[in-house]
Amino acid sequence: MAGEGAAARRGVLAPVLANLALGVPAVVPLHLGWWVLTEYLPMDCHSTSDLARPDLANCDFHTLDHSTAVLFLLVVTGVLLVGAVFVVDAVLPAKARRGAWLRSAALVPVPFALLLAFAYNTG
Numbered sequence: 001m002a003g004e005g006a007a008a009r010r011g012v013l014a015p016v017l018a019n020l021a022l023g024v025p026a027v028v029p030l031h032l033g034w035w036v037l038t039e040y041l042p043m044d045c046h047s048t049s050d051l052a053r054p055d056l057a058n059c060d061f062h063t064l065d066h067s068t069a070v071l072f073l074l075v076v077t078g079v080l081l082v083g084a085v086f087v088v089d090a091v092l093p094a095k096a097r098r099g100a101w102l103r104s105a106a107l108v109p110v111p112f113a114l115l116l117a118f119a120y121n122t123g
Contacts, residue, residue: 011097015104018088022081023111029077030112032070039063040070081108 040046040063044056051059085105093101 012100012104015089015093015097015101016107018101019085019104019107020110022084022088023108025084026081026108027112027115029074029081030109032074032077034112034116035070036074040067 039060043058043060043063045051045053045059045064046067048061048064050056051061051064053059085108089101089105090098
């Protein structure tokens with residue numbers, strides 16, 4: 001009986017650790033997505049021609065200047081991340097163990113969430 005519990009824990013440990021390890025490089029696209037949601041989308045303008053309009057109060061040239069590169073990197077790193085999660089959690093595991101791997105995929109954003117929580121607590 002005790003051996004079954006240890007085997008079950010070992011069976012869950014591999015997917016949990018693998019998905020937490022995927023979460024470390026996932027910090028890049030998650031941070032870029034966070035930037036888009038908190039900096040770019042709340043702005044009133046989304047092109048440099050809008051900067052001359054006097055009725056817009058929330059326009060930042062630096063955010064507009066960085067938006068093209070950030071959106072490009074978000075797409076590239078996001079596609080790479082989704083591909084890595086798909087391969088690790090859906091393609092590589094045996095069919096009998098795929099459910100545990102897919103459930104543990106929810107742990108991928110945990111490292112980013114921890115870094116975000118630490119950043120807001122210290123700032």
